[in-house]
Amino acid sequence: MHKQIIFNLPVRDMDTSKAFFSALGFSFDPAMSSDSAAYMAIVDGSIHAMLMTHDFFGSFTNKPVVQALEANEVIICLSCESPQEVDSLIARAAAAGARIPHPPEDHGFMYDQGFEDLDGHLWNLVWAAPQG
The missing domain is CATH 3.10.180.10 (2,3-Dihydroxybiphenyl 1,2-Dioxygenase, domain 1)
Known part of the structure; x- marks a missing residue:
């Protein structure tokens, strides 16, 4: 494994x-x-x-x-422990020079937002509510 x-x-x-x-x-x-x-x-x-x-x-x-500033092959998605962690990482990415392509999306059960790093690679940060 x-x-x-x-x-x-x-x-x-x-x-x-x-x-x-x-x-x-x-x-x-x-x-x-x-x-x-x-x-x-x-x-x-x-x-x-x-x-x-x-x-x-x-x-x-x-x-x-691939020149990621011109074309894209993959979006790297990382799970976060809370919507606040998503927001915190997005704020840090923006402060470090990332491009933020869209506002956060809050679906109630899921919260996400992404950033484009300095080379154009796309990263998505997502929090999903625990199932209960």
Whole structure:
């Protein structure tokens, strides 16, 4: 059984991207990082992202690297513990330079909002009411 999720994201500027995600509260493991890649913990022990320079990311595929500011292939969705956590992360993302493409959506049983990171990758933050 798989116990971790690790996804790879191409970034234009490693230092700027690390500063952006650090402002959101994510941490980096220097032992698993280099000038070309940075191993970022999203949920300790289970969900990570490997930020990669475009050149390094491109070395793993013979397809062109999507320019996420121009096209999109995936939306990364993270669950939150409350609507307030959604709002807090959105505020921190905006303060760090993210684009906020739409206002929050409150469906009563679910609350969500998203942001576009500095490289154009889309992130959606969602809280869902516990079923009872």
